[in-house]
Amino acid sequence: xxxxxxxxxxxxxxxxxxxxxTMMVISVGELPxxxxxxxxxxxxxxxxxxxxxxxxxxxxxxxxxxxxxGLENARTSFLSLLLVFVVLVWIFPLxxxxxxxxxxxxxxxxxxEVELKTAGVLQDCFLIYGxxxxxxxxxMFQLARTARAKGDELGLDSxxxxxxxxxxxxHGILLVSAVASVALTFxxxxxxxxxxxxxxxxxxxxxxxxxxxxxxxxxxxxxLPPRAA
Numbered sequence: 627x628x629x630x631x632x633x634x635x636x637x638x639x640x641x642x643x644x645x646x647x648t649m650m651v652i653s654v655g656e657l658p659x660x661x662x663x664x665x666x667x668x669x670x671x672x673x674x675x676x677x678x679x680x681x682x683x684x685x686x687x688x689x690x691x692x693x694x695x696g697l698e699n700a701r702t703s704f705l706s707l708l709l710v711f712v713v714l715v716w717i718f719p720l721x722x723x724x725x726x727x728x729x730x731x732x733x734x735x736x737x738x739e740v741e742l743k744t745a746g747v748l749q750d751c752f753l754i755y756g757x758x759x760x761x762x763x764x765x766m767f768q769l770a771r772t773a774r775a776k777g778d779e780l781g782l783d784s785x786x787x788x789x790x791x792x793x794x795x796x797h798g799i800l801l802v803s804a805v806a807s808v809a810l811t812f813x814x815x816x817x818x819x820x821x822x823x824x825x826x827x828x829x830x831x832x833x834x835x836x837x838x839x840x841x842x843x844x845x846x847x848x849x850l851p852p853r854a855a
Contacts, residue, residue, distance in 0.1 A: 633692075633698055635698060635706055635707075636689075636692050636706075638710070639685075639688060639709065640685075640689075642710040642713060642714060643681060643685045643710075645714070646681060646713050646714055646717045647678060647681065650674055650677055650678075650717055650720075650721055651674060669735070669736050669737050670725070670736075670737060672728050672736055673721060673724045673725040673728055673737075673739070674721075676728065677717075677720050677721050677724050680720065680724075680759075681713065681720070683800075684709070684713070684766060687766050687793075687797070688706065688709060688766065688769070691766070691769050691770065691773065694773075694786075694789075695773045695780060696780075697772065697773060697776060697780075701772060702769060702772055705765050705768055705769050705772075708765055709762065709765045709766075712761045712762055712765065713762065715758070716758035716759075716761075716762070719751070719754040719755055720755065720758065721739055722739045722740045723751050723752070723754075723826075725737065725738050725739035725740070726738055726739070726740060726748070726751060727826060730823075748823070749811045749814075749822065749825070752807060752808075752810075752811045752825040753808060753811045753825075755807075756804045756805075756807040756808035756811070756825065757804075757808060759800070759803075759807075759829075760800075760801055760804030760805055760808065763798075763800035763803075763804055764797075764801050766797045766800075767794060767797035767798055767800075767801055770790060770794045770797055773790055774790045774791065774794060784850050785847070785850060785853060788847060788850065789843075791843070792839070792840065792843040795839055795843075796839060796840075799832060799835045799836060799839060800832065803828055803829055803832050803835075806828050807825040807826070807828040807829065808825070810824050810825040810828060811825045
């Protein structure tokens with residue numbers, strides 16, 4: 627743990643993520659004035675929970691990266707600030723897509739934040755979501771690669787180098803998923819069938835891909851010599 631002290635940049639990143647989450651909550655509207663309004667607001671909780679979980683993937687990744695490497699130079703500062711910028715721009719598209727997905731999976735029980743009147747609107751949502759998701763994944767991918775390039779300078783041992791490679795691969799999986807989803811929005815646009823929802827289902831493949839990826843690196847970890855006491 628080389629980044630033991632919290633820097634001003636990390637504090638700013640943490641505050642930006644907290645602000646993004648706050649914006650997703652308070653932007654619902656006015657306080658409920660009746661039981662019906664309260665029930666409608668409560669139906670939005672799953673959308674907030676899903677959006678919260680996705681943002682926490684990137685916040686946790688950046689926090690772990692900061693604690694593990696303690697790197698702060700011009701390149702990493704730029705990437706961290708870019709992460710903040712993308713998050714603040716992406717929060718509303720994130721909520722719109724999550725509400726649409728949950729509205730579809732709940733057969734209309736959960737409220738939808740955007741009216742999907744045409745398949746083109748659905749494709750536009752997938753496109754905007756994929757670009758944001760891919761941008762955040764690419765930023766974390768580059769931060770992990772920067773740490774790997776500074777391995778000798780940081781004095782990373784074989785275990786830490788392996789974990790860094792694992793993180794690079796994990797962020798790569800997220801990035802490839804986003805690129806595939808964005809590409810599919812152009813391929814299936816105007817097909818007029820269920821294939822138009824394919825860009826959204828690409829993200830379902832992340833779970834299995836991560837499972838086998840981490841399983842592979844867990845096996846590699848067992849082959850390394852024991853760490854010195």
